[in-house]
Amino acid sequence: MxxxxxxxxxxxxxxxxxxxxxxxxxxxxxxxxxxxxxxxxxxxxxxxxxxxxxxxxxxxxxxxxxxxxxxxxxxxxxxxxxxxxxxxxxxxxxxxxxxxxxxxxxxxxxxxxxxxSSDLEVAARAASVFSAWTTYTDGHLIGVDKHVTEEHMSCLQVFSSMGKIDSASLDQEIRNRTRLLGLAAILGVVTSDVLYYSSTHFKPQISALVPALLAPLFNVEVPLLEDESACLKDQAGSPYLGGSRERPPIERRAASIHVHVDGDKGPSSSDVANTSLRALSTLFSHANALQAGLIMQAAFDCLDDTGSWEKIEHCRWFAEKASEWTQYQYRYAVPSRLVECLVDGQDAPHSTSRHIASAAMVKTVFTSPIPLVNLSTSDIISSLITLVFRRVVIDTEDTLLPELVECISSLGSHVYYADQIHDLASELISRLVLVESGGLGGGRGGDRKGRAQAVRCLIAGLLGLMHSADTPETESAEVPKHRKVDSSTSAANLSNPASKDVHLKPSRRTKVSPEIWQDTVAYLCDSDYSVRADYAGAVIAYLKNEVPKLPVPSDTDIVRKPRGSDGPARQAVTISSVMYGDPTTRLLHALHAHLYVLATSATLGFDSSPSSPSATATPGNSSPANTNRDSPQESQGRRSTSIAPRSRKTSVTLRLLQNAPKRLSMAATASATLSDYSSVLAVLSTIQENLPIRGLLTGIPMLLALDGACQCDSSADSVAIERICILKQIIARVWLSIGKTWNCQEVVEIAEKALSSVALTYLPGFEEIQPGVLRSPQSSVPFVSIGHKSTDIRIPIVDSEGLLMSIVSNQKVQDTTGLDRQGLLRRLAAQWTPETAFAQSVEQQTSFDGIRNDATSPVIRVAPALMEMENNMSLQSLTRSNRGVGVTDLREALEGRGSMSNPHLPAKAPSLSTLDHTSMSAHGELRLTPIRSRPHHRKNKLGGSADVKDVLNRLGIGKQNGNGLKSPFPGLQRSQSRYVCEL
Structure with missing residues (x-):
């Protein structure tokens, strides 16, 4: 009592x-x-x-x-x-x-x-009290009251340890009950304001909660997780979500947590996984971008502590669900943090399971159908490319490189603006240009092997990026999720969509422009065969799927249409773009020039130098010796400091083209292997089959020049004659493709006759590369001389003159090109050299394009006489200032400053002129010689009467003639009659 x-x-x-x-x-x-x-x-x-x-x-x-x-x-x-x-x-x-x-x-x-802690009944009662507190508190004491904060964090640690308990000494039923109690209490925190009120204490709480939420998920199989996550969508509510913070406190209901009664069927692993999934999905759905990133970081730390990176399928499933659960506008934080996790360990001596799993998670998120907005794809691809270079420098055979290539390729799966793929491809190509000109720098990765591996990775990623942007919509539905798929089978399905009921999604993206792609053409003549082979496959895929077509549906349709069926105006635009050069035509010019060098040159590679008379190349060797007098390190260092990379690349390319032999029998042994000749044939055939008009006008002159270079003389040895036989065979096969493409039976018959006249040399088959997959470096089939005497070798006879006359006489060719027989003959029989083709591959610019810093309008510079015409009000307004006229203008007019400020008035000061020079952007880095312009007569200090009168009229002082629009060039009005007569 x-x-x-x-x-x-x-x-x-x-x-x-x-x-x-x-x-x-x-x-x-x-x-x-x-x-x-x-x-x-x-x-x-x-x-x-x-x-x-x-x-x-x-x-x-x-x-x-x-x-x-x-x-x-x-x-x-x-x-x-x-x-x-x-x-x-x-x-x-x-x-x-x-x-x-x-x-x-x-x-x-x-x-x-x-x-x-071992008494589950007492722990359940404590968890129920804790859940009631988290339901009704607003969390403002967390971070303010030190005692409350410490007690709260201590409780979280205990409940987290209960949720992830995995003691082998405990019975499975007891273990599941303990996990369920801890997860129930954690779920109360996830749905409470106590977690989100203090931004500074969000991270410590998440670090304590996430391990308990992930542990049950990584202890069950992925199919079970898929089933439980599907059940979450079907279930209307949860007994633990009555205290959601979206409701006012007066309407909230605290969950009642109790332990299972002995004798009843205890909770199963699926029950524990279901509770963990509810808590984790609620956590991501309530988080903003910063909080989602912290949750992902806590998950990475948990996977590090538990060693769960080995479970790649679970990691992929978690990454995909994390993206799905996060709010739409904050979803970008998940892949961004995944890429950061991947880049964090870039300097590790060996790729770890964390690297492999992180790359797989990145690829899974990007290839999933979940939309990702606000994603900085440019930053992500830049980070991935940098990581590729770092891994290549450490180990050229690093196991992470194929995964990184797939990550780069997967970025094309989500296209959110028209130029996205074009921008990403431009970033990849710019890195390819840098590697081509400067390599990877010093260190172990700076050698040829590291450079070749880096280039191959970027080429594979570039091709995969373009391919993934046009992937069929049903691909993800056909391939079961989180299953290992045979790459060859999937590639076959993608390459032949007609084999299944596959509907291609309409792609409204901008194609990768030929101007951007043309920067990579030099890799056709790279010193490393694996780079040449991969690039040849990439350029073939680009010509087939990516290169922009003519304004009509396709080049093949032009062949089948009669002349003028599309209207004279449209046909004129089409023919003009082909005859006088458009980006695609310039790309083909560059391709033909480099293919000629690949087939005939004795030296290959960006750093190659012209061979000295004493230098000889070994047959089949694709990497000839460097004949520079200086060491490669010294010469490369001087070039990098004195010449810009783009100018250096252009100069070396021109040197390679100039050193291409005009006659094979008079030159050193070519560096091309049999595999290279297969690549040459594949690229030339692809050009003729997919771009017949442009290919015809740019390719036939090259074929005639190549045939002219394959002429034998008394100085030719057996090796040169054998190469000539192979090139003759290639020329005949390309002509055969031309004949079939244009349905020209005469060309087909002549080409088949040339091929059947002698026993053909075996050329290895050209293997098309699978987009987005880094294959192992390809080995070339070397060119091995049989050793026969030159008199015993029979050379195929290709009647180039007959082939040319047959194609120019073809009515379809004439109707399509808009040229008659003589016009076609002049066009196709024109003298062709690699240098002229390279010159035609450079866009011709006018003199105005080279002067970028002149602020004066080109119209004013070209025709100043037009500006003085009073009736030409639109031109007069081009340089008219919008500011008001004041006393300062009148003072300047009186002192003569007004005329000095106008560059087109006759009384201007002498200046330096660059108009007599060509554009630097059109012809490389040229140094301009200053030329002083012709001096003018000195004008009196006081301004002219016309200047003062004009300012007075603009101020409203003086005689008004009713026309308020005056020419801004009064000094030019004196010779008006003369200009009008000339016009």
Whole structure:
């Protein structure tokens, strides 16, 4: 019986307990007296000032009962359970003042969990109290009250350890019950304001929660996770989500957490996974971009600690679901943080499981159908390219390189603006140009092998990027998720969409322009065969799928259409673009020039030098010796400091083209292998089959020049004659493709006759590369001389003159090109050299394009006479200033400054002129010689009467003639009549 001096709040609390003798029989509910509990909660809700006293008394009782319960005191354990139930009742009824209850409540929960963590019934009661507190608190004490923050973090750590417990000594049912209790408490935090109120304490809480949420998911199979995640969408609600923070506190309901009764069927692994999935999906769905990034970082730390990076399928599933659960506008944070995780370990000596799994996660997110907006694809591809270079420098055979190539390729799966693929391809090509001109720098990766591997990675990524942007929509549906797919099978399905009911999604993206692609053409003549082979496959794919077509549907349709079927205007535009050069035509000129060099030159490679007379190349060797007098390191260092990379590239390309032999029998042995000749044939045939008009006008002159270079004389040895036989065979096969493309039977017959006249040399088959896949370096089939005498070798006879006359006489060719027989003959029989083809591959610019810094309009520079015509008001307004006219203008007119400010008035000062020089951008880096312009007669210091009169008229002072628009060039009006007569 309480004493008269016992405080009221102590009496109210004591009355809630059953008698001491009845504590042993208080189970299994262990609840306080209902009537006395109502009296206590009513007292607390109406007197908030007494909440501290009530909570303090309850905390004191918890400490006493925990100490006794640890020794096995059953009465103390029963009393502890009842005290925790009273805490929950106070938190529920005093939800508006729950902050006053928080210090003692959290201290009691923490003390209970640390003292009796193995008692699941006590832990369940503590978790229920903690869930009630998280339901109604606003979290403003976290980070402000040090004691509350520490107690809260301690509780989180305990519940997290319960959620990820994996003790082998525990029974599976006990283990699942313990995990479920911890996850239930964590779910209360995820749906509470306590997690999101303090931005500074979000990361520590997430670091404690995420390991408990991931551990159950990585302990089950991926198919089970797929089933449970599908069930989440079907289930209307969850018993743990009643306290969602979207609701006002008065409407929230705290979840009741209890332990399973012994004898009942315990929770299964799927139940635990379901709860973990609910908590994790809720966590991502409530997070913004910064918070989603912190969650991903916490997940990476957890995978590091548990060594779960080996479970690649689980990692891929988690990355895809994280993107799906995150809000639409913040979804970009998931792949961005994945790329950061991938780049973090770029300097590791060996690729780890974290690298491989991170790359697989990046690829999974990018190839999934989940939309990703606000994603900085340029930054991501730049990071991936840099990582490729770093891994190549460390190890050219690094296992991460193929994964990085697939990551780069997967960026094309999500196209959100028209120029996205073009911009990404431009970034890749710019890196290819830099590697071509400067290599990878010093170190182990700066050698030829590292450079070749880096180039091959970028080429494979470039081709995969363009291919993935046009991937069929049903590809992801046909291939089961998270299953290993045979690459050859998938490639065959993609290359032949007609084999299945596949509908290609309409691609509205901008194609990669030929101007950008043309910067990479030099790789056809690279010193490394693996680079040449990969680039040949890439350029073939580009010509087939990416190169822009003519304004009509396709080149093949032009062949089948009669002349003028599309209208004279449209046909004129089409023919003009082909005859006088458009980007695609210039690309073909560059390709034919480099293919000629590849087939005939004795030296290949960007750093190759002209061979000295004493230098000889070994047959079949694709990397001839460097004949520079200086060492490669010294010469490369001087070139890099004195010449710009683009200018250096142009000069070396011109040197290669100039050194291409005009007659094979008079030159050193060519460096091309049999595999190179297969590449030459494949590229030339692709040009003629896919771009017949442009290919005809740019390719036939090259074929005639190549045939002229394959003439034998007395100085030709057996090796040269054997190469001539191969080139003759290639020329005949390309003519055969031309004849079939244009349905010209005469050309087909002549080409077949040439091929059947002699026994043909075996050329290895050309293997097309699979987009987005880094294949192993290809080995070339060397050119090995048979050793026959030159007189015993029979050379195929290609009647080039007959082939030319047949094609120019073809009516379809004439109708399509708009040229008659003589015009075609002049066009196709014109003298062709690699230098002229390279010159035609450079866009011709006018003199105005070379002067970028002149702010004056070109119209004003070209025709100043037009500007003085009073009736030409539109031209007069080009340089008219919009500012007002004031006293300063009048003063300048009186002093003569007005005429000095106008560059087109006759009284201007002498200046330096560059108009007599060609454009630097058109012909490389040229140094301009300053030329002083012709001096003018000095003008009087005072301004002319016309200048002053014009300013007075603009100020409204003086005679007004009703025409307020005056020419800004009064000095030119004196010779108006002369200009008008000339016009």
């Amino acid at each position: 309480p004493s008269l001096f016992t405080p009221n709040h102590v009496q109210l609390i004591a009355a809630c307990y059953p008698p001491s003798a009845a504590l042993l029989n208080a189970g299994p509910d262990y609840r306080p007296n209902a009537q006395e509990l109502s009296r206590m909660t009513y007292y607390a809700s109406n007197r908030p000032g007494k909440i501290n006293k009530l909570s303090g008394e309850l905390e004191r009782r918890v400490r006493v009962d925990c100490r006794k319960a640890q020794t096995g005191n059953i009465r103390a354990r029963s009393s502890l359970l009842i005290t925790l139930a009273m805490f929950k009742a106070l938190a529920t009824e005093c939800r508006r003042d729950v902050s006053l209850l928080s210090p003692s409540l959290l201290a009691s929960i923490n003390l209970t969990l640390t003292s009796l």
